[in-house]
Every structure is written in structure tokens, then in C-alpha cells.
Amino acid sequence: MGLRETVERIAAMSRPPANEEAAKIRVLVPILAELGWDVHDHRDTGEVLWEHPVGPGSGAGQKGRADIVLAKTGHGHRLVCLIEAKSPKEDLSKHVDQLMGYAFHEGVDICVLTNGLEWWLYLPREPGPAASRRFAELRLSSSSHQQVADDLEAYMGKANLYGGEAERRAKEALSKLREAERLKTEMPKVWRRMLDEPDQELVDLFARRVHERVRLRPSPEVVTAVLQGKSVDAVPATVPGDPPKGRHPRAQVPRQESPRRGAAMASRRPRAVVLWGNTTEVKSWVGVMVCVAGAVYQRHPHDFLERTKAMAGRKRPFASQDPADLLRAGRISSAEVWVETNLSADDTLKKCKKLLEVFGYSASDLEVLTKE
Structure with missing residues (x-):
């Protein structure tokens, strides 16, 4: 036996x-x-x-x-x-x-x-x-x-x-x-601290999930209040600059490339970038590219250059510490890093959304508000 x-x-x-x-x-x-x-x-x-x-x-x-x-x-x-x-x-x-x-x-x-x-x-x-x-x-x-x-x-x-x-x-x-x-003891404490003092990453993640579900973008103050279990009645529900009930023209990547659609997009001038609950005024498509790249760089300064290698063209990188590597270099504010801005309006939008996806974000996090 x-x-x-x-x-x-x-x-x-x-x-x-x-x-x-x-x-x-x-x-x-x-x-x-x-x-x-x-x-x-x-x-x-x-x-x-x-x-x-x-x-x-x-x-x-x-x-x-x-x-x-x-x-x-x-x-x-x-x-x-x-x-x-x-x-x-x-x-x-x-x-x-x-x-x-x-x-x-x-x-x-x-x-x-x-x-x-x-x-x-x-x-x-x-x-x-x-x-x-x-x-x-x-x-x-x-x-x-x-x-x-x-x-x-x-x-x-x-x-x-x-x-x-x-x-x-x-x-x-x-x-x-x-x-x-130890995990059983410490995890509730960590979670409680995260809710009591939510960092920017948690606030942005929560706001992104809300936006994906209801197409409204809560302000950081609303997100923080909800995470802390507080009343949100007196706090503005959406970030200033979000589209009101009457739509703003929204720049979107066309499903199919065509000269006519590309030309129409190029004729629109961007006026603001809305990303992760923050609205930033811009004056050109170069400004859009630099704004989005700068926002991503602020969150990922240590691996930005390494991870953006996936976005390189056939001959040139997308981002570099040497502007001579690029055809038209746009400098990220407060950093010795430049990104390629020699792009059409359509390609700028594509690059911006691709950049977000490379770092694990959703392309729907980005809105570019344009002038008619």
C-alpha cells in the first residue's frame, strides 16, 4: 500500500x-x-x-x-x-x-x-x-x-x-x-493611502476610464473627491474647455487616406489640445506634436527615448537628443529632447496617437480642438 x-x-x-x-x-x-x-x-x-x-x-x-x-x-x-x-x-x-x-x-x-x-x-x-x-x-x-x-x-x-x-x-x-x-496586511493600507492621497497616475487612469464609458471627462478635483469618498456636488463635473452640448469640430484620423481629406484637415488650424483632463492652447500642428510629446515625456522621462524607437522612420528617429538627427526638430519644453515635426496634419494626429499607445495609453485620451 x-x-x-x-x-x-x-x-x-x-x-x-x-x-x-x-x-x-x-x-x-x-x-x-x-x-x-x-x-x-x-x-x-x-x-x-x-x-x-x-x-x-x-x-x-x-x-x-x-x-x-x-x-x-x-x-x-x-x-x-x-x-x-x-x-x-x-x-x-x-x-x-x-x-x-x-x-x-x-x-x-x-x-x-x-x-x-x-x-x-x-x-x-x-x-x-x-x-x-x-x-x-x-x-x-x-x-x-x-x-x-x-x-x-x-x-x-x-x-x-x-x-x-x-x-x-x-x-x-x-x-x-x-x-x-505581509501582503494581506499591507495591501489594504497601500490602497487606503492611494485613495486618501491619489497621485496623478491614478487620477488620470480613473478619468480615462470614465471618459471611455460616458464620453465625459471629469476634472482632477472630481476624480480626487470620488476616490476619497467625498461629495462632488459643488465641484465642476468636467474640465473647462471640453466640448459642450454643441459640438466643437474635432480633428480625427481619417479611416482612409485621400488627398482631398488630407487637404481639408490641413486647412483647419488647431487651437487646443485636451489630454488627460488638461487643456493646452496651441497655434499650429507643430505645437500639437510638441505638446503631446512633452506631456508623455513628463511622465516617462527615463525611458522616453528608448520606447520611442518603435516610432522611428526608415532613416530617421522620431525623438533624439540631437536636433540634427531630425528634419524639423521640435524641442520638448524644459528637456534636451527633440521630436520630429516635419509632418502633415494627418500624420501629426497619427503620430500623437501612436505615441500614446506606445506608452500604454488610449488614443481616445487625446482631443485636438480646431478652428473652422
């Missing part, structure tokens, strides 16, 4: 063990045997020691006794795992401190507290309170039997305890549990 079958048989018992001794005989002995331990060697130098004296004390009569201790034999005799067995009716939490005291004193790698159907596994030499040193909790009645068998083999298998692999895996499991617990 294999380990999984043994776990399944124990989990299916009609009546759980009545006391500690029954738990040892009906549960622990068959499981330890499947894990490779010689449960029939009762010598003091054997690998499975029963009622073994442990803990501080000057003599055997003054020491405590561990129900089962697993030992590494051969070159020397070292205790590697201490097991305390309790009745299924016992509250295991009442015995943790004693178990950890014994295990730490004896210097074992792993210690186990079990009532046969529930197994608590600890790393006794780790720092912190006992509860923070528990790296696994196995329940034969409710967990996957294969998973229980795999975990028992990983942490209590003879070969793994002998070679130190059990302790290594246990430390990995404990580290992941502690990381998960």
Missing part, C-alpha cells in the same frame, strides 16, 4: 482514534512506515524513538518525553524530527509551546503536532512566536489526499530529512506564507 492509499484509508475511518496511543498505532505508525522509517526498530540507537526523553534536565527522570523522535543514524546519531501525538479530542493549540520548547532544546530540524487527522508542522529554530513558525497545516479529512501525501513526503520523508531537503523546502514554504501574510 502506498502513502496516498494509507492517507485515504485513515481519512475514511468510521471512528477516529480514541486516544493518543490509538492515534500512534492506527495513524502514525503506518504513515511513518510509508515514509521510509523503520518503525519496528526499538533500540535506543534506532531511527524511530518512542517516549524519548527530551528537554532540559539533569537526568532522564527530570526530562520531558516526546511521543516520537525521528533520528538520523549511521555516522553519529542526530535527532531530526520530533512528533507529539494527541487525542482527536485534544485542542492542539494548548500543546504548541511545550512542543516548541522541546524541539528547540533538542535542535531538531522540524517538529510536528498531530491528532492523527490534523498535522501542524513547525520550524523550531526560526525566529518569532510559535504561530509564525508553522509552515504547513495538513487535514486528512478535508484536503486533497494526494497533496497531503506529497507534503508528508516532502517534510517528513526519511530521505528528505536525512539530506536536509525537508528543512529547505519547509523554509521556502514558511517564507511564502510570511510574504502572503
Whole structure:
């Protein structure tokens, strides 16, 4: 019978063990045997020691006794795992401190507290309170039997305890549990701080999602108030300069290129760029390109040049720190970076929207308001 079958048989018992001794005989002995331990060697130098004296004390009569201790034999005799067995009716939490005291004193790698159907596994030499040193909790009645068998083999298998692999895996499991617990504690705090003091990135993201859904662009003040759970009745709902009910002519990229449509677009002069809730006046299509590039650069100054390599033409880059690299260089305000502005009105719009998409934004974030 294999380990999984043994776990399944124990989990299916009609009546759980009545006391500690029954738990040892009906549960622990068959499981330890499947894990490779010689449960029939009762010598003091054997690998499975029963009622073994442990803990501080000057003599055997003054020491405590561990129900089962697993030992590494051969070159020397070292205790590697201490097991305390309790009745299924016992509250295991009442015995943790004693178990950890014994295990730490004896210097074992792993210690186990079990009532046969529930197994608590600890790393006794780790720092912190006992509860923070528990790296696994196995329940034969409710967990996957294969998973229980795999975990028992990983942490209590003879070969793994002998070679130190059990302790290594246990430390990995404990580290992941502690990381998960820290995330569980810290993530709500981070989210609360983000809502209480939203940064520009969060405000812009929220405003963009609102605009995509209802085609209205909330002001930063409205977004901040909503994120903080405050009333927004007295705050303007949209950014000044957004199109009112009567439409402003809006520059759009044509679906198909044609000389006539391109000429019509070129005849319109841009008057403002609306991007991420901010409205900026411009006087030309060069101004549109520089305005949009500057806004993106402010958010991504460290990787702007690297990421805009994807927008390079066949012979020239789109952005450069050397204006001589470009046919018609437009300087981004307050930066030693230039962008290509030798573009038609249509191409300017395309480049601006492509630039937004390269940095993970939506092309719909951009509106160019034009004069008739």
C-alpha cells in the first residue's frame, strides 16, 4: 500500500482514534512506515524513538518525553524530527509551546503536532512566536489526499530529512506564507493611502476610464473627491474647455487616406489640445506634436527615448537628443529632447496617437480642438 492509499484509508475511518496511543498505532505508525522509517526498530540507537526523553534536565527522570523522535543514524546519531501525538479530542493549540520548547532544546530540524487527522508542522529554530513558525497545516479529512501525501513526503520523508531537503523546502514554504501574510496586511493600507492621497497616475487612469464609458471627462478635483469618498456636488463635473452640448469640430484620423481629406484637415488650424483632463492652447500642428510629446515625456522621462524607437522612420528617429538627427526638430519644453515635426496634419494626429499607445495609453485620451 502506498502513502496516498494509507492517507485515504485513515481519512475514511468510521471512528477516529480514541486516544493518543490509538492515534500512534492506527495513524502514525503506518504513515511513518510509508515514509521510509523503520518503525519496528526499538533500540535506543534506532531511527524511530518512542517516549524519548527530551528537554532540559539533569537526568532522564527530570526530562520531558516526546511521543516520537525521528533520528538520523549511521555516522553519529542526530535527532531530526520530533512528533507529539494527541487525542482527536485534544485542542492542539494548548500543546504548541511545550512542543516548541522541546524541539528547540533538542535542535531538531522540524517538529510536528498531530491528532492523527490534523498535522501542524513547525520550524523550531526560526525566529518569532510559535504561530509564525508553522509552515504547513495538513487535514486528512478535508484536503486533497494526494497533496497531503506529497507534503508528508516532502517534510517528513526519511530521505528528505536525512539530506536536509525537508528543512529547505519547509523554509521556502514558511517564507511564502510570511510574504502572503505581509501582503494581506499591507495591501489594504497601500490602497487606503492611494485613495486618501491619489497621485496623478491614478487620477488620470480613473478619468480615462470614465471618459471611455460616458464620453465625459471629469476634472482632477472630481476624480480626487470620488476616490476619497467625498461629495462632488459643488465641484465642476468636467474640465473647462471640453466640448459642450454643441459640438466643437474635432480633428480625427481619417479611416482612409485621400488627398482631398488630407487637404481639408490641413486647412483647419488647431487651437487646443485636451489630454488627460488638461487643456493646452496651441497655434499650429507643430505645437500639437510638441505638446503631446512633452506631456508623455513628463511622465516617462527615463525611458522616453528608448520606447520611442518603435516610432522611428526608415532613416530617421522620431525623438533624439540631437536636433540634427531630425528634419524639423521640435524641442520638448524644459528637456534636451527633440521630436520630429516635419509632418502633415494627418500624420501629426497619427503620430500623437501612436505615441500614446506606445506608452500604454488610449488614443481616445487625446482631443485636438480646431478652428473652422
